[in-house]
Amino acid sequence: MDLNTWIDSVGGIEKAAELLKEKPRTVYSWYRKEKAPRLSSSLNIVSKSRGEVDYNGIYGPLASARVAGEV
Numbered sequence: 001m002d003l004n005t006w007i008d009s010v011g012g013i014e015k016a017a018e019l020l021k022e023k024p025r026t027v028y029s030w031y032r033k034e035k036a037p038r039l040s041s042s043l044n045i046v047s048k049s050r051g052e053v054d055y056n057g058i059y060g061p062l063a064s065a066r067v068a069g070e071v
Contacts, residue, residue, distance in 0.1 A: 002057040004031055006049050019048055033062050033071045 001009075007016040013031055017024040022041065029035040037045060042058050065071045 001049075001052045002061045003037075003045065003053055004061065006045075006053045006057070007031055020044055033065045036062050 007013060007027065007030075010016050010019060013027045014024050016022075017027040020027065020041070021044075026035075026041075030037055037058060042055060045053055045058060046055070062071075
């Protein structure tokens with residue numbers, strides 16, 4: 001599952017931020033593909049999602065959007 005799908009599945013940006021102990025603005029920047037999560041945040045995402053989101057689900061969509069010139 002990709003990160004944005006997981007964020008939506010847990011109830012949105014605010015809820016995901018609460019679960020991940022991150023600021024909502026940080027999660028929003030990941031959601032909009034403005035920034036990539038740091039490695040420590042990525043580890044937390046994989047852990048808190050219980051493996052539903054893996055590193056490909058975090059960085060793959062971001063890489064695709066950048067290659068396509070969407071961000």
